[in-house]
Amino acid sequence: MAIATVLDTGLKVVGHLRLKQWNKVVPQIKSLQNGYVNISDAQLRKESLALRYRAKSGDSLEKLLPEAFALVREASKRALGMQHYEVQLLGGIAMHNHSIAEMQTGEGKTLTATLPMYLASLTGRSVHLATANDYLARRDAEWMGPVYRMLGVSVGIVETQMPRAQRARSYQSDVTYGTAKEFGFDFLRDRLLLRRTVDGSADLLGGMLGQNQNVGGDKTIQRDPYFCLVDEADSLLIDEARTPLIISAMPGEDYNTTIQTYHWAAESVDRYEEDTHYEYDYQKKTVTLNADGRRMVREIAKPVELAVVGMFDLYEHTERAIKVAREFLLDRHYVVRDGEIVIVDEFTGRLSEGRKWRAGIHQAIEAKEDVEITVETNQAARITVQDYFLRYERLAGMTGTAADSARELNKIYKVSFVAVPTNRPAQRKRFRTSVYGTAEAKYQAIVDEVLQCHDRGRPVLIGTRSIDKSERLAELLRDRGVALKVLNANNLPAEAEIVKVAGEKGKITVATNMAGRGTDIKLGKGVEQIDGLHVICTELHDSARIDRQLIGRCGRQGDPGTFHQFLSLDDDILLNGLGPRKSKSLESRGADADNVPHRLASLFRKAQAKVERKYFRQRQALMHHEREHRKIQQQMGQDPYLDTPG
Ligand SMILES: Nc1ncnc2c1ncn2[C@@H]1O[C@H](COP(=O)(O)OP(=O)(O)OP(=O)(O)O)[C@@H](O)[C@H]1O
Ligand SMILES: [Mg+2]
Structure with missing residues (x-):
């Protein structure tokens, strides 16, 4: 731990020194901008084209940086009526220098990004901005579009539901905004296409491209990966990196039997009881049938099709079905949408379309919800988020919450870390954290507090x-006569509209993590005078970074704002972090306590730190596993990102 702290401090000191160095460039940018103030828009564009020409004829980006940044700053002033603050110029320089810039929530990273993006685009090579979700990709591309266009730079967007032909055009644009997930999937689809052209194995691809995509020609669509700026860098580079991106192939022969087995296991699951028929390991989250449980599996009636299935497979199916019934909950971990199971990403509160749980879990859930069981995933192509980003020649990032992860980011992605100061001092105020015995008591207190704020x-x-909790709380509030809006994955189309007004007088918004990152809630008229937006955190998340992102929705740009964390002794974080025994005993203490001592608050943070470490280890294991997989593929002379056909 001590060494870790020293290393962390070291990284931060280096970042600080570099910042000092870069500070010297700022006056240069400003004085260059003075030279552009009186020229026409058309002339501004000409200056921009001239820069591009110089870049193509060999001037380094380093050398062009001051002029490029000055042009962007002037263009933004004209097109959007805001010009980059000095700290934003610094952030831009940091990102050009392959750093993760930590700029606090609400400091204006969207605008800052235009600086390194524009500079990189001068090369004429591919320049991507990867962000956390479709909403942010579209919002930012549209919001910043006028700045780029004023400088003759075209902007493309890649979105989940976009046909391939349109994506192809987006990738041809000078700069392209999209999510890491879509960028990654397009990379994999291109890879599959390449293999088809190389060895003619068109059949393997079958309808795969058609399945995920409206087919739009058979050409690859991404250009050589040059520069990627990662917004919400901790989310994309760390949290998302826990599951690889996978494209699956067609089903195997015994499809029907497999489906029947899943259904059978799902239907019999209620008969099994913990400790009587199986052991449940709360730490590892595994279900193991005991002798009685196995006997039950053998004795339960089965459809004839299952006669060919081995007994051990049936045990496994049963254990999986029990696990799924216990741990995977509707409207919490997944939703059913148009007859499909769609994962809800707890970190972002969003639907993870295209992602699937592995090792039969997804199919077991489909059986439980009685929707069509999708084919067992024979993987055709896969890539981890780490590998995807490492393919870029140049990588940089920005986020409001990176400090805790500086070392991990440095180690994996070879990016350095720079903490950029705020433009104006933050005015966000914290209420003392409240701890309650039960969720019930906690929710009541929350409702009371909302009413108090609402009165003012x-x-x-x-x-x-989670979705279910957001709806539960909304119901409690509505019962008390509060008009409100709910922002969760069930309400995706209304997202932009809800966010747009969420900072206005009297607005109450109950949200999942969907509102946790990037969302810019602007204060309505007169709200500054009544202390700005109040943020209520109803539970700790599995990572403190997520909590900080939520809190960061208030007190932006030096605005006033307050936040209050509510905890209760039956919160998930205690179970996840401290294990069942400890958390159960706390829970029972909570049930008969009127007054929970405040000092218990530190327990929650401790539990959270434990969960954070668990996820860290998972990421390490995944990376190790993928590295080995790649090595083997390469030794066999195969594409490391494609699975061997047949
Ligand atoms: N230079 C500027 N002049 C005036 N307003 C600005 C400037 N830069 C940013 N803003 C405003 O600050 C607000 C927050 O910007 P933005 O959403 O980009 O912040 P962020 O740093 O990305 O925050 P988060 O970490 O939450 O994503 C926006 O409303 C934006 O218009
Ligand atoms: Mg942002």
């Missing part, structure tokens, strides 16, 4: 950990 007309954002 203050807008309130309430963050919850």
Whole structure:
């Protein structure tokens, strides 16, 4: 731990020194901009084209940086009516220098990004901005579009539901905004196409491209990966990196039997009881049938099709079905949408379309919800998020919450870390954390607090950990006569609209983590005078970074704002972090306590730190596993990202 702290401090000191160095460039940029103030828009564009010409004829980006940044700053002033603050110029320089810039929530990273993006685009090579979700990709591309266009730079967007032909055009644009997931999947699809052209194995691809895509020609669509700026860098480079991106192939022969087995296991699951028929390991989250349980499997009636299935397979199916019934909950971990199971990403509160749980879990859930069981995933192509990003020649990032992860980011992605100071001092105020015995008591207190704020007309954002909890809380509030909006994955189309007004007087918004990152809630008229937006955190998340992101929805740009964390002794974080025995005993203490001592608050943070470490280890294991997989593929002379056909 001591060494870790020293290393962390070291990274930060280096970042600080570099910042000092870069500070010297700022006056240069500003004085160059003075030279552009009086020229026409058309002339501004000409200057921009001249820069591009110089870049193509060999001038280094380093050398062009001051002029390029000056042009962007002037263009932004004209096109958007805001010009980059000095700290934003610094952030831009940091990102050009392959750093992760930590700029606090609400400091204006969207605008800052235009600086390194524009500079990189001068090369004429591919320049991507990867962000956390479709909403942010579209919002930022549209919001910053006028700045780029004023400088003659074209902007493309890649979105989940976009046909391939349109994606192809987006990738031809000078700069392209999209999510890491879509960028990654397009990379994999291109890889599959390449293999088809190389060895003619068109059949393997079958309808695969058609399945995920409206087919739009058979050419690859991404250009050589040059520069990628990663927004919400900790989310994309760390949290998302826990599961690889996978494209699956067609089903195997015994499809029907497999499906029947899943259904059979799902239907019999209620008969099995913990400790009587199986052991449940709360730490590892595994279900193991005991002798009685196995006997039950053998004796339960089965459809004739299952006669060919081995007994051990049936045990495994049963254990998986039990696990799924216990751990995977509707409207919490997944939703059913148009007859399909769609994962809800707890970190972002969003639907992870295209992603699937592995090792039969997804199919077991489909059986449980009685929707069509999708084919067992024969993987055709896969890539980890780490590998995807490492393919870029140049990588940089920005986020409001990177400090804790500086070392991990440095180690994996070879990017350095720079903490950029805020433009104006933050005015966000924290209420003393409240601890309650039960969720019930906690929710009542939350409702009371919302009502108090509401009386004064203050807008309130309430963050919850899951869809079902957001709806539950909304119901409690409505019972007390509060008009509100719910922002969760079931309400995706209304997202932009809800966010747009969430900072206005009297607005109450209950949200999942969907509102946790990137969302810019602007204060309505007169709200500054009544202390700005109030954010209520109803639970701790599995990572403190996520909590900080939620809190970061208030007190942006030096605005006033307050936040209040509510905890209760039956919170998930205690179970996840401290294990069942400890958390159960706390829970029972909570049930008969009127007054929970505040000092218990530190327990929650401790539990959270434990969960954070668990995820860290998982990421390490995944990376190790993938590295080995790649090595083997390469030894066999295969494409490391494609699985061997047949
Ligand atoms: N130079 C500027 N002048 C005036 N307003 C600005 C400037 N830069 C940013 N803003 C405003 O600050 C607000 C926050 O910007 P933005 O959403 O980009 O912040 P962020 O750093 O990305 O925050 P988060 O970490 O939450 O994503 C926006 O409303 C934006 O218009
Ligand atoms: Mg942002």
